[in-house]
Amino acid sequence: MNWKPYAVVVPFSALITGLFNLSELMPWPLAVLAGAAWAVLIGLVAQRIGQRWRGRVEDGLVVLGAAGAAFAGCGGLMAILLLDGALRSSSLTGDALEQMFLPSIPYYIAVNSVLELLIVPAIVYVGWRAGRRRILILAAVVLYFGMRVWTYLAFAPARLAWAESTHSTEPLTAGERTQAAQDLMLDDPRWILLLVMFLLFLLAALVRPAVRR
Known part of the structure; x- marks a missing residue:
C-alpha cells in the first residue's frame, strides 16, 4: 500500500471536513479525527479499485474535478457581476x-461539498502515479486546499454575517452600497483561482497517464 497520498488527503480532510465543518456538530478533536477517518476510508476504497478500472476512474475524476471547478468559478464570477451591477442602482x-444573494449559498455548498468530500480526495488516491498528470492534479488540489x-x-x-444582519426595505445610500460591496467581498479573487484549477484539471485530462508503479 502506498501511504504517500494519505499524507496529502488526511490533513486536507481533517482540516476542511473535520475542523471547519464537523466541529459545528461535535467537539473539535472528535471532528478532526472524523475528518481524518473519512480520508482514510476513501483511500481504502480507492485502493480496492482494480487495475482494469483504475484508469477509467481516474479519467472520470479528472473530468469531474474540471467540471466542479468550472461550475464554482463561473458561478462565482456570475454572482460578483450580478451583485456588483445591482449595487450600482440608486x-x-x-x-x-x-x-x-441568498440563493447562491446552497449552490456553492452543493458544489464544494462534492469537491471536498469526494472528488478531490479520491482523485489524489487514484491519480497517484509518477508523471506530469500527477503534478497537475496535485497543483490543482493544493490550490483548492488553500x-x-x-x-x-x-x-x-463575512458573507454569512452580512446575510444574517437586518436589511432595510429603503433604498441604500451610496455609503451603504459601498459597505455592502466590502462585506460581500466582491473584489475576492477566488473565482480566478477556481478557473486556474479548472485549467489544471483540463490539462491533466489531456495528459496521458503514466504507467502505475
Whole structure:
C-alpha cells in the first residue's frame, strides 16, 4: 500500500471536513479525527479499485474535478457581476440585495461539498502515479486546499454575517452600497483561482497517464 497520498488527503480532510465543518456538530478533536477517518476510508476504497478500472476512474475524476471547478468559478464570477451591477442602482434596497444573494449559498455548498468530500480526495488516491498528470492534479488540489482555507477563515464568515444582519426595505445610500460591496467581498479573487484549477484539471485530462508503479 502506498501511504504517500494519505499524507496529502488526511490533513486536507481533517482540516476542511473535520475542523471547519464537523466541529459545528461535535467537539473539535472528535471532528478532526472524523475528518481524518473519512480520508482514510476513501483511500481504502480507492485502493480496492482494480487495475482494469483504475484508469477509467481516474479519467472520470479528472473530468469531474474540471467540471466542479468550472461550475464554482463561473458561478462565482456570475454572482460578483450580478451583485456588483445591482449595487450600482440608486434604488436598490438592502432587502432586495439579500434576496438576490441568498440563493447562491446552497449552490456553492452543493458544489464544494462534492469537491471536498469526494472528488478531490479520491482523485489524489487514484491519480497517484509518477508523471506530469500527477503534478497537475496535485497543483490543482493544493490550490483548492488553500482557497478553501481562505473561504472558511475569511470569505464565508463575512458573507454569512452580512446575510444574517437586518436589511432595510429603503433604498441604500451610496455609503451603504459601498459597505455592502466590502462585506460581500466582491473584489475576492477566488473565482480566478477556481478557473486556474479548472485549467489544471483540463490539462491533466489531456495528459496521458503514466504507467502505475
